[in-house]
Amino acid sequence: MDLLNKVAIVTGASRGIGAGVVDKFAMHGAKVVIADISLGETEGFADKLKKNGHEVYASQTDVTKIESVESMVADTIERFKTIDILVNNAGVWAAPGFVDRALSEPEDWDITYEVNLKAVASVTNAVVPYMKNNSYGKIINIASVGGKIGSASNPAYMASKAGTISLTKSSALEYAKFNINVNAICPGFVWTPMAISIEEQAGSNQPEYTNMAPREIYDSLVAETIPLGRDQTPEDIGNLAVFLASEFSKNITGQAINVCGGSNMD
């Protein structure tokens, strides 16, 4: 077990990609704090893992509120005494109502900036003092291949993810001297509640997808754009997160690594 007794915080982890990361971390022996704004889903997920013998803690946390983040970090220290790994995964696609818009509006810029980018910095800032103390830490930011290639319909989200990639490099430089590795994972297509929102918006705004169900749009995009011909799963992202959280990756920092079946090779 590559992460035996390591303490990890994963934000936005009650479902989707974050839940895939938590599953893999727990399977590899880590103690995991599931920090998500949604209490019901978070507790339900934590209970399931506890029944399977894993050591996890559900924390209702809004990553955009500094008091909420500080309280989650304090609870983590009280319970588990240290923090070895942070995965900044919480993310939003856009503000509510995006399905009816053809392009990002100011409210979409605000929320994607707050959750997808600014919170990555503030959660990192809250955790790093403990990592510095230990001269050890692994930080993994969940960005997106979208942050490398852009999109005609949601520039706000793409810019937030490009910002996450840039922040990953800056943090890697800033914390290297404390033996803290900082890397980003850039997923491609992962079928989660966020993916449903993305395809609903495509269906309502792009004539070529009119009258297609979200899953049909998603499958056709996967077939058209992914050389390996298959979408990615939360487990795929979790596998790379385990590697980046382990000592197997001790000489890797400041990288933004794609898990996208070859749809982007930069």
Ligand SMILES: NC(=O)c1ccc[n+]([C@@H]2O[C@H](COP(=O)([O-])OP(=O)(O)OC[C@H]3O[C@@H](n4cnc5c(N)ncnc54)[C@H](O)[C@@H]3O)[C@@H](O)[C@H]2O)c1
């Ligand atoms: N699904 C994809 O295809 C895809 C592709 C590339 C990148 N990503 C990124 O992966 C990450 C996870 O996405 P997902 O597809 O699992 O989405 P999701 O919508 O299924 O899950 C996002 C989670 O973040 C939580 N969250 C939202 N705002 C929060 C806040 N303020 N504080 C705490 N938690 C909050 C939600 O409650 C939810 O559990 C996101 O950063 C997303 O941008 C997803």
